[in-house]
Amino acid sequence: MPSLIDIRRRIRSVKNTQQITRAMKMVSAAKLRRAQERVVSARPYAKLLQQILSDVAAALADDERVSELPLLAQRPESKIQLLLVTADKGLAGAFNTNLIKSSQLFIEEHPGAVVEIEAIGRKGRDFWRKRDLTVSGEYIGLSGKVQYSDAAGIAKKAAERFSKGEIDAVYLINNEFRSVVSTNLSVKRVLPVEIRAGAEPVDFIFEQPPAQMLASLLPKYVEIALYGAMLESTAAEHAARMTAMDAATSNASDMIEKLTLYMNRVRQASITKEIIEVVSGAAAAE
């Protein structure tokens, strides 16, 4: 039987851990709120851009120049770039594990293709760096404060390589923020761009030739897709960490309760033992 002091020490250590997890939960909750606001305020732009893109595409529906735009070029996918958006830090439950697993699955599902990873976030880089695979680029420390210019830079680089034919497709893997308790793992193709043309073409006056407008809209579309993904991922990360730390805090409470019960039993047992000793000692003296 462990001594009372040992159990007390154990309880104290669990309490300390609980304090840390509780603090981390609060920090994540505060950060989550901010991240959530940014996700929401970035949505109108993405929606409007989508709208304009499909309107322009509808106006260009029968134009054969469209198929010549480099960012729309469909090629057999023999070289694929994978943009893997993970967190920089752990302690967020299955957040990073799920992302990495799905990137492994992705590679298994594309056996004929050479896949290279563009790692946005430390966890994804650390995993793939140790494996037999090209990590073509790494971006660490962006998730703290996601900037449009950072996302645009990564997207531009990908678009440039795609236009040159160095890669045949670009896929994006990230966690999407749904609610505090649910995130959604998303795998989608960003290049070549797939345009859904609007239902009925509007008779627009074009200040610039429509094909030229489409050519400058497409890179923007890729940038905004990545920017949105990074914002979503940050919000989802904080949500995941908050949930994980909440679970850890309540686990710590359970453990403290169990240990306290055990400690009291041990204390009582030792008191009972002492009483018996005293009583039997007195009985022997009579």
Add this chain to the structure above:
Amino acid sequence: MADTFELEICTPDRLLARERVTDAQIPAANGYLGLLPGHAALMAELGTGEMSYTAEGRVRHLVIHGGFLEVLQDHARVLTDAAERADEIDDKRAQESLRRAQERLTKAAEGVDVARALNAMKRAEARLKAAARNK
């Protein structure tokens, strides 16, 4: 015909304005466009410069940097890379960046990106103008 139309101004970070306006002047890539209610459907790429619109009898100024404009029936949408309201502009910072851009242009020989410097200068000038209007 309605005497106002809805104007939305959007940057990647935020929705800057969504208002009923009576008119708007917008810097397109090939020169200024004036919009009034009932304008025909229009698509344009935007340049860098000052834009202004009248909402509830008051004229608002802001600076936008590139992007796209879509006009549809009762609706104008401005998608821009960056935008600042005139009252948010820091005069001193704008002046400073103008000075820096000019400096870079005058000693262009030493591998300066001329296009970028010109762009920066245009942006700073537009900012200063808009800020002056606001006073």
